[in-house]
Each structure stands twice: as structure tokens, then as C-alpha cells.
Amino acid sequence: MARKLKIDNAILKRRERKESKRKTQFKSKRKFYLIVCEGEKTEPNYFNSLKDSLPKGVLSLVNIDIDGTGRNTLSIIDETKKLRKSYESKYLRKIDKVWAVFDRDSFPSEHFNNAIVKGENSKPKINCAWTNEAFELWYLLHFSYYNTGVSRDQYQKLLEREIIQFSGNSGYKYRKNSTEMYELLNRFGNQIFAIENSERLDNLYDDDRFAGHNPRTKVHVLIKELIELTEKYATQHQI
Numbered sequence: 001m002a003r004k005l006k007i008d009n010a011i012l013k014r015r016e017r018k019e020s021k022r023k024t025q026f027k028s029k030r031k032f033y034l035i036v037c038e039g040e041k042t043e044p045n046y047f048n049s050l051k052d053s054l055p056k057g058v059l060s061l062v063n064i065d066i067d068g069t070g071r072n073t074l075s076i077i078d079e080t081k082k083l084r085k086s087y088e089s090k091y092l093r094k095i096d097k098v099w100a101v102f103d104r105d106s107f108p109s110e111h112f113n114n115a116i117v118k119g120e121n122s123k124p125k126i127n128c129a130w131t132n133e134a135f136e137l138w139y140l141l142h143f144s145y146y147n148t149g150v151s152r153d154q155y156q157k158l159l160e161r162e163i164i165q166f167s168g169n170s171g172y173k174y175r176k177n178s179t180e181m182y183e184l185l186n187r188f189g190n191q192i193f194a195i196e197n198s199e200r201l202d203n204l205y206d207d208d209r210f211a212g213h214n215p216r217t218k219v220h221v222l223i224k225e226l227i228e229l230t231e232k233y234a235t236q237h238q239i
Contacts, residue, residue, distance in 0.1 A: 001032070006059050028158075040068040040070040044067070049225075074115065077119045100127070102129075115128070130210070132217070141194040143189050143198040147204065198218075199220065
């Protein structure tokens with residue numbers, strides 16, 4: 001009968017300490033992102049699809065959590081603060097970057113402006129990827145540059161026109177909570193073009209009366225950050 005080999009407790013404890021230290025060092029190097037969306041489906045569906053498209057290695061270095069709150073513009077910043085505390089308790093560490101994604105919609109100008117200022121002045125800062133009027137503007141900018149105000153009622157027809165033109169699918173109908181928008185935009189639109197168009201809109205304004213900046217979106221700033229994370233990983237791993 002084979003004799004069982006006993007390992008000294010001191011050796012086991014040293015191994016446990018080393019393993020614990022290794023996990024702690026990895027965790028400290030890993031970046032934690034929290035993206036909190038005002039909508040419950042449209043924006044979370046888009047960002048979850050974007051997350052799924054990232055190389056798996058990026059997600060081993062950057063943890064991205066996406067939460068759809070269903071809250072309105074007035075309360076989105078307070079809800080984001082609560083969620084940050086909840087996630088920090090979950091991960092037992094600080095969240096490195098927090099983003100609140102919300103729209104102007106039909107809310108009073110004061111509420112929209114205050115939400116942006118409140119987020120930017122929070123400590124730690126809550127970055128605001130806001131859109132005036134609706135998130136669908138970001139979609140449209142994948143196809144064309146729009147610099148005149150568009151009401152949310154017009155977005156559906158404009159998106160249908162753009163996707164029909166570029167896809168050749170004359171029967172396409174836009175569904176607001178679609179889970180396929182990220183894929184459609186990357187197949188028939190152009191993300192870099194959307195970023196360039198968003199930056200062109202940024203250059204039209206130089207004041208903080210954000211509710212009057214129609215059309216305008218800051219979603220591209222968040223997208224650029226995620227692209228840079230991917231490019232950094234690709235460079236380091238030569239993929």
C-alpha cells in the first residue's frame with residue numbers, strides 16, 4: 001500500500017500566502033469599469049454587445065459591468081453613486097472608472113444640465129456619456145453627419161432609411177430594444193466615422209448649456225476609451 005506523503009503545514013501556508021499575493025497583485029493591476037445606463041434595454045443591449053466583441057484577453061485585464069437602471073435623468077447620478085458603492089462592496093476594491101449613460105429626452109433643461117454638472121463634480125468623478133436628444137443619435141452618426149436638431153420621434157425613420165440604404169434590406173424596421181444594433185452598426189455603418197462626427201458636433205459648442213446642444217452626444221468618449229484598451233492589449237500581445 002502506497003504511503004501518503006504529508007506536507008508540512010508551514011509549506012502549505014507559504015504556498016497559500018504566495019497564491020493570495022499573486023491574486024491580489026493581479027486584481028490591483030486589473031481595471032474595473034462600471035457603465036450605468038438610464039435605459040433598461042436599449043443602451044445596456046448595445047454596451048453588452050460591445051463588451052462581448054472585445055478580445056477575451058482585454059476582459060482579463062479590464063472588468064466591465066453594465067447596469068440598466070430604468071431611472072430618469074434627474075436621479076441617474078444618485079443611482080450611479082449607489083451602484084458604485086454596491087459594486088465596490090462586491091469586488092472589495094474601488095471602481096477605477098464610472099460612466100453614466102443618459103439622454104436629454106423630454107426632461108426639463110435644468111434637470112439635464114444639473115445631472116451633467118453633478119456627475120462631473122462628484123468625488124470620485126462620474127463621467128457622463130450623455131446624448132441630446134436620444135441615444136439613437138449615436139447610431140445615426142455611424143452613417144451620416146447630422147448637425148440639425150432631431151426629435152426622438154424622427155430617429156426611427158432616419159435609422160431605417162440609413163440601414164436600408166447601406167444594407168439593401170428594404171424591409172428593415174428599427175426596434176428600439178433590439179439586441180442586434182451593435183452588430184448592424186458595425187456591419188453597415190462605421191464606428192470611426194461616428195466618432196469623427198461626434199467630435200465635429202463637439203466643436204459646435206463652447207458653453208455649459210447642454211440642454212440646448214441638439215444634436216450632440218458624448219458617447220464617443222466612452223467608446224474611444226474602450227477602443228484604446230483593446231489597442232493597448234493588441235500591442236502588448238501582438239495580435
